[in-house]
Amino acid sequence: MTKQQRAETARNNGAKSRGPTTPEGKTRSSKNSVKHGLTACSGLLLPGEDPAALQALLDAYNHRFQPADGVERHLVEQMVTANWRLNRLTSYESALMETQMEAQRPMLEKRHSAIDMRARAARAFKALADVSNSLNLIIRYQAQARRAYDRALKNLRELQADRRSPETAQKQELRNEPSQPSTHAPSMTSDQTQDAMQPCPHTRRQVPRHDPGDRIPAPQPR
Secondary structure: OOHHHHHHHHHHHHHOOOOOOOHHHHHHHHOHHHHHHHHOOOOOOOOOOOHHHHHHHHHHHHHHHOOOOHHHHHHHHHHHHHHHHHHHHHHHHHHHHHHHHHHHHHHHHHHOOOOOHHHHHHHHHHHHHHHOOHHHHHHHHHHHHHHHHHHHHHHHHHHHHHHHOHHHHHHHHHHHOOOOOOOOOOOOOHHHHHHHHOOOOOOOOOOOOOOOOOOOOOOOOO
16 A cells, blocks of 8 residues: 555544534543643553643644644654653753762862862763763663654654645656547548548659640650
């Protein structure tokens, strides 16, 4: 199945849904954005993380991309999840650095009368890189989250481009269909018809032309 066929199938499946009809169903449906934002990915929110901040991020993405169906909403949620995890990993990196800097502070104060914050941060980073694998894990998880974000964004843009330009897809389908041979002969003008009735110059017998006043010589005896 091609990408265009998958997009068309997703749109057709989404169009079959008529939505909730009972008051209870409509109430539950009104809370879908909160439910999707908080539990679309199991374990997304950790203790101490703000649900309102996650909901605000989801609302901002929905406002920016305007998902039209469940498939597009799912891709938006993937982007929000990847963004949330990137922010979390950034906070982890800062917390690791601060913890290591604080752990090294007594030793540095004994060895140095004065040391600036940049040098302390560099020593903390070196200690984490040499001894702990935490920074390497953070860098790896950040790369995974960025790839997930970019992949979801690319798929969302492709789906929305196909949805917003159906006439382009229709023209492409017509262009791919084999053309039917014409059953009518091309029309010809009177001049073209007269030229077509003339014998071919290569096969026409060449007869010498004579003026009526000229004498035709008599044939010589053999």
